[in-house]
Amino acid sequence: MFENSTTEGKQNTKVLQGKRRQDEVQLQEGEENHLQHYLRCRFHQIKTVHVALVVGVATQLEKLWTPSHTVISCHDPDIRRIYHTSTVSHLVLALVVTIIPFSMMVMLEWACPPKNTPQPHKPSLRKTLVRAFVYMWDSGVGTVFTIFFINFIKIAVAEARPNFWDVCRPNLTEAQCDQVYVHVTWRDCTNPHQLPHPQVVDSMKSFPSGHSAIAVFSAVFMIVYIHRRLWRVCSYLLAPWLQLAWASWAVFCCQSRIWDSKHHWWDVVAGGMLGAFGALITVHHLCRWFDRRERVQDCEAPEDGTHATPASLTPSATYYLIPGSEGDGYKSTPQQEDSE
Template sequence: MSNESAAIEATPLRRPERQNSADVSSSSLLLVKSRDVENSYQNPNHNCNDIGGINCICNNGYHSNTNVTPSTTVAIANLNNNNVEVRLGAGLTWESSNEHTSKIIKMDHNKRVLYRVALDVFILLCVGFPILCFYLWGTAYQRGFFCDDESLKHPFKPSTIRNWMLYFIGLVLPIGLILIVEIVKANNAKPSTDDIITQRQYVFMDYEIPVWMVQCYKSIGVFGFGAAVCQLMTDIAKYSIGRLRPHFFAVCQPIISDGTTCDDAINVGRYIEDFSCRGDDSSKRMLKEVRLSFPSGHSSFTFYTMVYTALYLQSRMNWHGSKLLRHFLQFVFIMIAWYTALSRVSDYKHHWSDVLAGSTIGALTAVIVAKYVSDLFQRRSSQQYLLPRTSQDAQPQTVANNGL
């Protein structure tokens, strides 16, 4: 056997004389201009000594017929001892190409942020627009009544929890608390390996959005989405059922189609459907609301907002200064919702079953949104991936979180 064949058998794997461009598709490319390559670019391993000539003689002994002109941009990569040449175009310099690439990346980041925000706003509008339609043009189901129904003969009283109080309790208080918690957590946060792996940095118009602002956007967005869903479910039930409020007779003052009233003996024990409301001291809004008793909107809204806020504190508030502070705040919020619901019965705005149904809708919606829509109680993987520290740690390693 000859020496040449023995060498071939002893060395089954050899470097190919020609490198296919597809084999280095994942290599990083270094963009340089040809005259810069001629003057200053040097590679101590396998780059050409004379890259400006026609015949390029490299340190590894290979010849390359490379014709480089001053007007041509050359891309050279050296990864795993492979020399790659890609001709891109004329008239580009390293500074101009880098600046152009940076602008494209920034525009792409800006578009992504705008698209995400626009999509979230559009989804909120899709849920909130039917609520507005119900409020402006909705017509409740025309339910009848019995003239001797004592549950509808309660007097009309003003609400203990006014609308502005409801909005303050259900919107201003939770949103303000979310802002405070996220700002405090961001200021006291300590960087860790898990944060480096999981957190993403968002940049918009050359401005790096702070982490607390991103968290507030997510938390408030999910909170608003759940509130809109809860209100829409409540309105659908209200207008579909059309249950009369306890102060129906005081507000409506019904007149039957034959001109009689409930004071006439002929209407005793009679189910009346064809009637009209005289309502001497009642506005059009009051006459419309008198048919929207089931379920209670105040109860569903306050229970959703307060239960969600309590769950948010359970997940995000981890201050160790006091063991009972978080639980005290949760108790206060639940009691606010409880008092609001009870006031709707004592003010004769709703029947007790209306309040029970509204409270159940709000509480269940808060639990579902907090668990399955938000990331408050997101399950963490049982394995944690660590960043490679050396070249030997290129493959991701897993470390179990079981304390072993």
């Protein structure tokens, strides 16, 4: 009797030791796979950052590239308007498309938590700020690529602005002006207002409107975001008013470019269309239409210190960060469509 119990005890001990070794091997494999996924994710993030930085530097370097010439008619009234300062300056434009959207996203992400958040709890400030920052980062990447494309068109087309004659005042003879069209370079400008050289060169970059593109980009981006966050989720009344405010901002900024004699009407229309297209591409490919369980890179271990199992780290799995979910960490779920 005693020998049988001893034998059973030894067998149970061996079984427990075997399970422990199996669990240790599984945990080690999970840690290795998690580390591989972490490094792979960081590599993709670094590539994205580098691409954005390269495009941003290229966009700034484009200011050093000048159109070879522009073609004008000396008697064209569309290029003889008076020079005015911009109603919407570059600083105002930058503040409106960065500070206001980020502040609005922080408030909406906190006030309208995901449906699976236990009531009356709200998401933590850290998660709210992180999610708003991620959306603003996507918006910034889309804006940079849009500006790069627009500046490329500006240099290729080299259209004179409505205030070109007043800004440049080219040194042309009567014989040259008697021609139907005349080629003018920045070296022909007398610069009567003593403006900086970049502004004189900029008078040859009318088509399309960069201000209009950025304003419409921000408006479309925020209109879609407000629709996803407020419409049929938190408020039926607040959403359309906020969307109307963003649409009004875009219309005002576009119209101001015509009032200030900075652009022709077709420049504004083309810039607005490019901005709307860039915003929709950004929302679709980067923000994934602001889905609550949008796909993110699982680059950090869960806060509770647990490691994902090898099965959950297979390439067929899609990683989602679900704010407010139980455990407040990462989950691995099959790729599927999820709506608000």
